[in-house]
Amino acid sequence: MMRDTCDETFELADFLPYLLNQAAEASGQEFQTIYKGRYGMLRTEWRVLFHLGIYGRMTAKEIGERAVIHKTKVSRAVQKLAARRFITRERHAADRRFEYLDLTTAGRAAYRDLHEVARQYDARLTSQFSAEETALLRSMLKRLAGGR
Amino acid sequence: MMRDTCDETFELADFLPYLLNQAAEASGQEFQTIYKGRYGMLRTEWRVLFHLGIYGRMTAKEIGERAVIHKTKVSRAVQKLAARRFITRERHAADRRFEYLDLTTAGRAAYRDLHEVARQYDARLTSQFSAEETALLRSMLKRLAGGR
DNA sequence: AGCTAACAGTTGAATTTGTAACTAACAAGG
DNA sequence: CCTTGTTAGTTACAAATTCAACTGTTAGCT
Numbered sequence A, B: 001m002m003r004d005t006c007d008e009t010f011e012l013a014d015f016l017p018y019l020l021n022q023a024a025e026a027s028g029q030e031f032q033t034i035y036k037g038r039y040g041m042l043r044t045e046w047r048v049l050f051h052l053g054i055y056g057r058m059t060a061k062e063i064g065e066r067a068v069i070h071k072t073k074v075s076r077a078v079q080k081l082a083a084r085r086f087i088t089r090e091r092h093a094a095d096r097r098f099e100y101l102d103l104t105t106a107g108r109a110a111y112r113d114l115h116e117v118a119r120q121y122d123a124r125l126t127s128q129f130s131a132e133e134t135a136l137l138r139s140m141l142k143r144l145a146g147g148r
Numbered sequence C: 001a002g003c004t005a006a007c008a009g010t011t012g013a014a015t016t017t018g019t020a021a022c023t024a025a026c027a028a029g030g
Numbered sequence D: 001c002c003t004t005g006t007t008a009g010t011t012a013c014a015a016a017t018t019c020a021a022c023t024g025t026t027a028g029c030t
Helices: A016-039 A043-055 A060-067 A071-083 A105-126 A131-146 B016-039 B043-055 B060-067 B071-083 B105-126 B131-146
Strands: A087-091 A099-103 B087-091 B099-103
Touching: A016 A043, A016 A105, A016 B016, A016 B105, A016 B131, A043 A060, A043 A071, A043 A087, A043 A099, A043 A105, A060 A071, A060 A099, A071 A087, A099 A105, A105 B016, A131 B016, A131 B131, B016 B043, B016 B105, B043 B060, B043 B071, B043 B087, B043 B099, B043 B105, B060 B071, B060 B099, B071 B087, B099 B105
Parallel strands: none
Antiparallel strands: A087 A099, B087 B099
16 A cells, blocks of 8 residues: 655645646736736637737638637637627638638737737746746746647 | 838737636636535635645635635635535624634535545646646646736 | 438537626725 | 724625537438
């Protein structure tokens, strides 16, 4: 029968999923109040906006796959963004199941605004670390996120 | 007028709050299916269970402060855990506003089980990194989480 | 063509969460 | 004692999320 001979120090505050969650919530808080207050957006809406802003025209399915968001969440975010005239929806002529999404001028303006906010916010968050530490952090997080 | 002279490389996939969120969700997924499937628990419920298991008897308010969980979420988690006979609730005699929570035998058993699962899961997650990398990751996450 | 399966996206009902107002208990000043 | 204010915890209602079933469309097989 094995006993806790090792790792007796394991605590909740060291459990990686818990820590990641706390860090994610704390770091997202301030940015959330900005996109929520300025454009009345929810998190998923912001993500869809950024995907279209950065990667350009694509379908809802592609966004869902890239960002790992369930299709119903994407669908509802798209509806709200379209209602606010931030994105256009265009059926693919050859295969009418697909619907291509793209930013309108207003959507692009909102994207640029929030993109700049995000850039500055990210810079501020990482300013407490060295460049090497930050780079390592990002690479580790990417591995944790993409590791399926 | 400033242009994007610097940091043209800023992408969504590098935005720290986004990355943290993706890593948190991905890393929490597997553990979630375990506590959900095995005990029908929600995230807040296992957190409350762990807090009591690790730190011992305390009030709902203390748990909320330590874990940064809103009191209504704690309240509902406590109700469910009490309904499943995982915790006891005892009014403080001197000040009846306070209610002290503690694990029952069944609650302690569930805690020990999930604690062991978490320990192994954490070990598996971090096994892809060196000990130094892992230590640095944890310390950075703590700073991001606690940095208000 | 006609049938079946797969796919993109939507919708509705049940859960879960967030916000605000609430109850019950105590403290402190008059 | 009796306000007034504060605190621990709960509840009600609205908003958001999840899950499953749904529509409309295409592909592939016969």
